[in-house]
Each structure stands twice: as C-alpha cells, then as structure tokens.
Amino acid sequence: MKILFIGSRLYDDIDWYVREKGIESVLTESNEEAINLDLPDQVFIVPRGMDGPKQVALMQHVDAIVPLIGIDPPLIDVAYMKEEIEREYDIPVVAANVKAVELTSNKINTKKFYNEIGVVTPQYQILNSPDELAIDFPVVLKQGEGQGGKDIMVAKSMEDVESYFDEFDQALCEEFIEGSEISIEVLGFKGEYVALPPIYKGETTIEGTHPLNKVKTGPCMVEGLDNNLVQHVAYQVARNLGSDGIFEMDFMYSAKRDQLYAIEVNTRPNGTRYLTTATCGVNSLCELVNMAIGEFSLADISDKLEYYYSTEIPIGDYEGPQPNEPVKSFEVNDFVVHGPKGYQRVTARANSKEELESLVDKLT
Template sequence: MKLLFIGSRLYDDIDWYVKSKNIESVLTESNEDAINLDLPDQVFIVPRGMEGPKQVALMHNVDAIVPLIGIDPPLIDIARMKEEVEGEFGIPVIAAGVNAVELTSDKIKTKEFYQEIGVVTPDYQILNSPEDLTLDFPVVLKQGEGQGGKDIKIAKSIEDVDEYFEEFNQALCEEFIEGSEISIEVLGYNGEYVALPPIYKGETTLEGTHPLNKVKTGPCMVRGLDNNLVQHVAYQVAKNLASDGIFEMDFMYSAKKNQLYAIEVNTRPNGTRYLTTATCGVNSLCELVNMAIGEFSLSDISDKLKYYYSTEIPVGNYEGPAPNVPVKSFEYNDFVVHGPTDYQRVTARANSKEDLEKLIEKLV
C-alpha cells in the first residue's frame, strides 16, 4: 500500500503509525525547509497549490491521498482536487468535499446552515455599520473567514464596535454566550460518522482569552450538560455536511439558559486532537490513514474506545521527563509534548483524577 501525504508539519504525529502498517509513504511539501522531511520514504518539493501533489500521485501510482493540512486557506483547493482525482482517476482523497468546505469556511454560511438543520446557534446579525446593531452588549464581532481567534473582538460598548469598523467594513455580530467552551471531533467516511468524546476548553471570558492559553480537560464534565447531547448534535452536523475526514466543532454551553449553542465547524485536523486521543484512545490522524487503506469502520472505532481522565497544559518550553519513542504516540506514553518552541503544551492521561494529578506534578 502506497499513500501520498500532503504537508509535512503534522506528519510526525503519524509517522510511527504509517511505519507500523508497512505503508510506503510519499510526501509533498512546498517549503524545502519544512520540518519532518526526513521521515517519509520519499519527499517531493512542489509549488504551492494542488497541481504538484496531483501529478506526484499520478506518477507514483499511489493508492490514496491523505492531506495533513491544519489551516483553512488551502482546504478549498484540496476539495477541488479531491473531486477531480476521485472522479477522473479513482484515487481516494481523504478530505472534505467542495460543498462542505465552502459552507464551513464562511462563518455566515455556517450560521445559515445551522438554522436550516435545526441546530441552535447564538443570535446574530450582519453589520454593515455600527448603527445597524440591535443586539444587547456584550457582543462578539467576527469576519466571515479566519481561524484561531483572528479578527475576533468582544465588544462591550458602541465605542468598541466603532473601533472594529475602523479596520473592517462588515462584521458578523453574535450575542456573547457566558458559559463553557467545548470542542468535539467527528470522524466520517463513506457515509458513516462517529462522534468522539467532547473536550472542555474552559469558560468564556470578556477578555477573549485564547484557547491555547487555557488548561483543557477530557472528557468534558460540565454540570448540567449531557455529553450525549453534544455528540448527538455534532453527529447531526457532520451527517448533514455529508463529507469525509475530520470534523472539529466548537460549542458553548450556557448553564443559565441550560442551552447548548453550536459556534463553528472545521473540516481539518485541529488543536484538540491530542486531548481527544488521550481521553478515548482514538487518534483522528491515524484514522485518516485507516480510511485511506480501507480499515476504518464504526465497529473498529467502538473496539478502540477507552476511557481516561486527561488534561492539556500550556508550559512554554517543556523541561520534564522525556517521553518514550515514538514520542507522539499515546500507545507508548501516558503524556505527549507538542507545539512549537516557547508555545509547547503537555497533554497527559491517567485512569483516575488522582493519578492524573500525580502525573502532572511529575511532568510540570
């Protein structure tokens, strides 16, 4: 079995798994100085875009293509390449299709989609000027595109809105939900979908604290919230998107209103994947490989599911005990260190809260 992987930045997360499956790995990357280029069997430096990866896939007769792209801009090009390569050459591309990417990459379209399928989302309006505002403060101002908190502002007054419009001509204005931030991964392939355990990312703040700076825990344990509800809604969203790959969804839960709100959905690998793996034993990136080689099934996922207490802590630069090799695998470790220098995080798991606390004391 020969697979083409697009993008090297995330490849070290799955290199151990690819080797354990005796898969011949071919990788394309547009940056000749990128990390992890020493890991695959073959590497090809290609221009930006999907034409280069497509030609490599055809020339080397690969069995499937697995994009490892964790940012939004290239997703639509991948989706268009998927339609072409699957339709004309019959090579599976384990990624979301055009319709799903176009819908989820535009926050306004995502809002409309939620409403169409009956999923509750915070009240919102499109502002073309501050004078259009009808929602009560505080409100959240966003652009239609963007990720990682980019171009998001929590406005507490009309002056804050005026300031936002000094930079932008339009805004998606959303009511601010006071409550718990939750993420969940859904895996989907060939019409089958499975929602993994939800992850707790902390409480909302008027300061707009970035999730990377918060301590996160798994599984999600929020008083009054049924995790089965989160999984059911996430499954409903993924099924209506009717696409392949990883779906990462963000929710808010308001204890005051006892209401779960859908915020957004991404069709790519995401930042909570280590915590999800630590919590339940299912590695979403490894499952992309399983989709590519025909070994993905709901029954297989069910057999893999385990139950741990886990947490993810930002540490800056990790200085604790070294993990076992391969260092990114929870099959060989009870903790994983990830993230770039100065922004590293430790994700750890244990069978009980008490054991998790002892492990964290040892690590950080």
C-alpha cells in the same frame, strides 16, 4: 500500499503509525525548509496549490491521498482536487468535499447552515456599520473567514464596535454567551460518522482569552450538560455535511439558559486532537490513514474506545521527563509534548483524577 501525504507540518504525528502499518509514504511540501521532511520515504517539493500534489500522485501511482493541512485557506483547493482525482482516476482522497468546505470555511455560511438543519446557534446579524447593531452588549465581532481567534473582538460598548470598524467594513456579530467552551471531533467516511468524546476548553471570558492559553480537560464534565447531547448534535451536523475526514466542532453551553449552542465547524485536523486521543484512545489522524487503506469502521472505533481522565497544559518550553519512542503515541506514553518551542503544551492522561494530578505534578 503507497499513500501520498500533502503537507509536512503534522506528519510527525503519524509517522510512527504509517511505519507500523508498513505503508510506503510519499509527501509533497511547498516549503523546502519545512519540518519533518526527513521522515517520509520520498519527499517532493512542489509549488503552492494542488496541481503539484496531483502530478506526484499520478507519477508515483499512489493508492490514496491524505492531506495533512491544518489551516483553512488551502481547503477549498484540496476539495476541488479531491473531486477531480476521485472522478477521473479513482484514487481516494481522504478530505472534505467542496460542499462541506464552502459551508464551513465561512462563518456566515456556517450560521445559515445551522439554521437550515435546525441546530441552535447564538443570535447573530451581519453588520455593515456600527449603527446597525441590534444585539445587546457584550457582543462578539468576527470576520467571515479566519481561524485561531484571528480578527475576533468581544465588544462591550459602541466605542469597541466603532474601533473594530476602523479596520473592517463588515462584521459577523453574535451575542456573547456566558458559559463553557466545548470542542468535539467527528470522524466520517463513506456515509458513516462517529462522534468522539467532547473536550472541555474552559469558560468564556469577556477578555477573549485565546484557547491556547487555557487548561483543557477531557472528557468534558460540565454540570447540567449531557455529553450524549453534544455528540448527537455533532453527529447531526456531520451527517448533513455529508463528507469525509475529520470534523472539529466548537460549542458553547449556557448553564443559565440550559442551552447548547453550535459555534463553528472545521473540516481539518484541529488543536484538541491530542486531548481527544488521550481521553478515548482514538487518534483522528491515524484514522485518516485507516480510511485511506480501507480499515476504518464504526465497529473498529468502538473496539478502540478507552476511558481516561486527561488534561492539556500550556507550558512554554518543556523541561520534564522525556516520553518514550514514538514520542507522539499514547499507545506507549501517558503524556505527549507538542507545539513549537516557546509555545509547547503537555497533554497527559491517567485512570483517575488523583493519578492525573500526580502525573501533572511530575511533568510540570
């Protein structure tokens, strides 16, 4: 079995699994200085875009293609490439289709999509100028495109809104929901979908604290919230998108209103994947490989499910005990260190809260 992987940044997360499965790995990357280029069996440096990976896939006679792209801008090109490759060459590409990417890569499109399928989302409006504002303060101002908190402001006054419009001509304006931030991964392939356990990412803040700076825990344990509801709504969203791969969804739960709100959905690997793996034993990136080789099934996911207490802590530069090889595998470790130097995080798991606290003390 030969698989083409597109993008090297995430490849070290699954290199151990690819080798375990005896898969011949081919990788394309546009940056010759990128990390992880020493890991695959073959590497091809290609121009940006999907034409280079497409040509390599055909030249190398690969059996499947797995894009490992964790940022939004290339996703639409990947989606068009997927539809062409699958239609004309019958090579499976484990990625979202054009419809799903068009609905999720723009936050305004996503809002309309939620309304169409009956999923509750915070009240919103499109602002073309500050004086159009019709939602009570505080409000959240966003751009239609962007990720990782980029171009987001929690506005507490008209002066804040006006300062936002000093930089932008338009804004997606949402009511600010006071409550718990929740993330969940859904895996989908050939019409089958499974929602993994929800992850708790902390409480919303007027200051707009970035998720990377928060301590996150799994599984989500928020008083008053039924995790089955989160999984049901996430499944509903994924099923209506009707695509393949990983869906990462963000929700807010307001205890005051006893209401779950859908915020956004991404069709790519996401920042909570380590915590999800630690919590339930299912590695979403490894499942992309399983989709490519025909070993993905809901029954298999059910058999793999485990139940741990887990946490992810921002730590800067990690100096604690070293994990076992392979260092990114929870199959041989109770903790994983990830992220670039200066911004590293530790994700750890244990069988009880007490054991987890003891492990965290040892690591930090």
